Amino acid sequence: MRARPYTFAILAALAGLLLLATPVEANSRIKDITDVEGVRENQLVGYGLVVGLDGSGDSLRNAAFTRQSLSAMLERFDVNTRDATLNTRNTAAVIITAHLPAFATQGSRADVTVSAIGDADSLQGGTLIATALIGADGQVYAVAQGQVAVGGFQAQGDAASVTRGVPTSGRIANGALIExxxxxxxxxxxxxxxxxxNPDFTTATRTADSINAYLGTDAARAADPATVVLTRPDFYTGDMVALLSEIEQLRVEPDLPARVVIDEATGTIVMGENVRVSTVAIAQGNLTISVTESPIASQPNPFAREGETEVLPRTNVQVTEDAAQLGVLDTGVSLSDLVDGLNALGVSPRDMIAILQSIKAAGALQAEIEVL
Structure with a gap:
């Protein structure tokens, strides 16, 4: 029996609906959860001078390194300043930092960040003189030069000043030339x-299984929670770059540990979806202490021959404690139920931090607490 053409169309439409119904939003591409060995940036650093400042540079009397650097630079141009007294504020000593991109070739460019190290007030309008940028091995990998773009500014008068942003730090777009x-x-x-x-045993295993299912062979294996070793199959006709371009689009569902991140400085609480809590009863009471000062004046009698007016202190202390009710959190609740239960207690975020730490101390919180 031969199937009719519209039968295949119906099957194709049903397959498309099943794919749309599959929850792929939680899956991530391999390229978004892993880094490839050897594909990385390298940090560069250098020391140089910014010139052309409008009187906002280093004070040569206080910044001896700026004076020495300026004299050394001028001597390279056959200008002798050893016996001269330099008194200019148009120069600033700076540290230049940059990242050498992966697989960067000679002649390509990279952005640099320029930061003052002396007592300069602003780098606005300055120009960085050609400065060598070295790596961790002491070799020169790039040369930086160009106009410094500063996002902040400073305006100062005789009695007041206004500063916005950080005028002593700026950037030079494409300011480094790779050598x-x-x-x-x-x-x-x-x-x-x-x-x-994010190292994890389950995520590493799922990544290897996804690659092996796509290639049809055991080409990948999880070496440890943070590493997946990929071997190019013998039957694969392309090189390693072509293989990586194919597998990096595969999707994997990462598995993250149950963790509660707390920032006590801002009162921020972030909980993962796998956070669970055992049955526990919580009571949170708020204690408020109010201290007010209402001093009174003591004066002598109207017809008294002697006496002075004195100020007598008077302090009023009031203590108020809110009535706390026990709230029960059931065991094995989901993240949304846990949040609803904590919100039902009517506590502030900072009180909630203390509650979570107390639940963890009681052994009822099945999660790791990380305090920033």
């Missing part, structure tokens, strides 16, 4: 390691 490359032959490698950004 040295970092060689890394990724295409011809037969094996590579994928580093999970």
């Amino acid at each position: 040295r490359e970092l060689r890394f032959d990724l295409a011809n490698r037969s094996a590579i390691r994928l580093a999970l950004r």
Whole structure:
């Protein structure tokens, strides 16, 4: 019996509806949860001078390093200033930081950040003189130069001043010119390691299983909670770059541990979806102490021959404690039920932090508490 053409159309439509009904929002691409070995940035740093400031640079009398750097720079241009007294505020000593992008080639550019290290008031309008940027191995990898763009500003008068942002720090877009490359032959490698950004046994295993299911062979294995080793199959005709471009689009559902993150400075509480709590009863009472001062004046009698007016202190202390009711949180509740139960107690975020820590101390909170 031959199937009719519209039968295949109906089956295709049903398959499309099933795919749309699948909850893929919780899944993440492998490229979003892992880092590839060797594909990384490198930090660069340098020391230089910013010139052209409108009197907002370093005071050469207080910043000896700026004076020495300025003299050394002028000597390179055959200007002798050893016996001269330099008194200018148009120069500032700065530290330049930048990131060397992965696989950056000679002649490409990168952004740099310029920060003053002396007593300069602002870097606005300044120009960075050519400065070598070195890596951790002491080698020069880039040279930075250009106009400094400052986001903040400072306005000062005789009796008041206004400062917005940080005028002593700025950026130079594409200000670094790459002079040295970092060689890394990724295409011809037969094996590579994928580093999970959030290490987890389950996530690493799911990542390896997803890659093996796509390739049809055991090409990936979870070496530890943070590493998945990928070996290029013998039958694969492409190189490692082509293989990574294919598997990085695969989706994996990350599994995160139950964790409660608390920021006591701002009163922020963040709880993961796997946080669970055992049956526990909670009572939270608020204690308020109010102290008011109402001093009174004591004066002598109208016809008294001697006497002075004195101020006598008078303090009023009031203590108020709100009546607390026990609230019961059932065991094994979901995150939304846990939040609803804590909100039903009517407590502030800072009181909720104390409650969560007390629940953890009682052994009823099945989660890790991390205090920032």
